[in-house]
Amino acid sequence: MPSLCRDCFWMADATRPPPCPACGSRRLVAHPALFTLSVAHVDCDAFYASVEKRDRPDLATRPVIIGGGRRGVVSAACYVARTRGVRSAMPMFKALAACPDAVVIKPDMAKYVAAARQVRDLMESLTPLVQPLSIDEAVLDLSGTEALHRAPPAATLARFAREVERQVGITVSIGLAPNRLLSKLAAERDKPRGFAVLGQEEARDWLATQPVTLLPGVGPALARRLEASGFTRLGQLALLDPRDAAKRFGEDGPGLAARARGEDNRRIDPAREAKSISAETTFDTDLRDLPALEAPLWRLCEKLGRRLSEKGLAAAGVVLKLKTAQFQTRTRNVRLPRPTKLPETLFAAAQPLLAKEATGSAFRLIGIGAQPLAPGDQADLPDLADPDAARRTARWAAVEKLRARFGADAIGSGRGLLPGGKPRRD
CATH class of the missing domain: 3.30.70.270 (Reverse transcriptase/Diguanylate cyclase domain)
Incomplete structure (x- = not known):
């Protein structure tokens, strides 16, 4: 059986128990x-x-x-x-x-x-x-x-x-x-x-005894659904043929059964793009009022715009995330008429979503995400219906240039200030 020492890289075609005959290491793999x-x-x-x-x-x-x-x-x-x-x-x-x-x-x-x-x-x-x-x-x-x-x-x-x-x-x-x-x-x-x-063959036997939650993507909700149908071990799922799997668990059923057998035909794709980019912050104390929530939202929109620029991407949609004091998560989303990476545009899209949620509930966390994503060269293109678009783009570029030279706190917007004029750290 092939063996390899992970320390000196000695290799042989016969199983040899530790230690390694070349360096004495016990870190052999066979x-x-x-x-x-x-x-x-x-x-x-x-x-x-x-x-x-x-x-x-x-x-x-x-x-x-x-x-x-x-x-x-x-x-x-x-x-x-x-x-x-x-x-x-x-x-x-x-x-x-x-x-x-x-x-x-x-x-x-x-x-x-x-x-x-x-x-x-x-x-x-x-x-x-x-x-x-x-x-x-x-x-x-x-x-x-x-x-x-x-x-x-x-x-x-x-x-x-x-x-x-x-x-x-x-x-x-x-x-x-x-x-x-x-x-x-x-x-x-x-x-x-x-x-x-x-290896593939040993994987089938090993997987058969494992709980369904071992598979990536099988969270608590799906695990409860599987258990309700009598499936608690991967070996049970592995026995399903594609038709029966689809009948029981919908279009994801055949893939689920295949993964339970250790089958996976996904290619390794270096060009795979991120599905979303986001930023979030947890408050020191719960916030309820809309104005108090808007300040950190603006700071997060600035951070999100910066991350989009760094990755050469743009937001074709915005996702607002809120977590209540009881740790319940709320998400709201909206598609944008045109891709953007400008904080002003991101904030303008997210603020109405926030206003609908800020009706008295106490929140411990707020986040903003860009999803779906679009190529960066499609962001904030000139628009005859929006003559100020070019001016906003130039203004944001100037702000970022100043921050790059003098620091993140060199310039900011009143939207991001706490009462008393102090900048919020998000």
């Missing part, structure tokens, strides 16, 4: 298809927290939570904090109750983006077929790269993991499999600093 599989899922381990621990070695053994304020939510948690029950998206007050000695650090997105870019550059040195899934994970296809790297994909990936540790100072977990679904499931099996291999 699998019948180890040197033939080429689809990999790469996931940075506890990414935000790992970057912070990299920069602060004194936190190496401490529980670390990335988030802001007792009324915020957990953006990320290190593995020490996770053993205490802390999870991403958990309200901060619950996280601190579970782990009162945690070190809480506000997110530093600029630092995380820089680290993610380093990891992405290393991925793209392996293969052009890299599809980012989020800031800290991606799926890669290394088919046909053996001649380039003079090694099978498994060995190339092991070297990549070592380079991430050396150059970026964080660790990754890797799943190697015949398709995207199985590579993701494999990556989750051996975290952190893991390297797991999952």
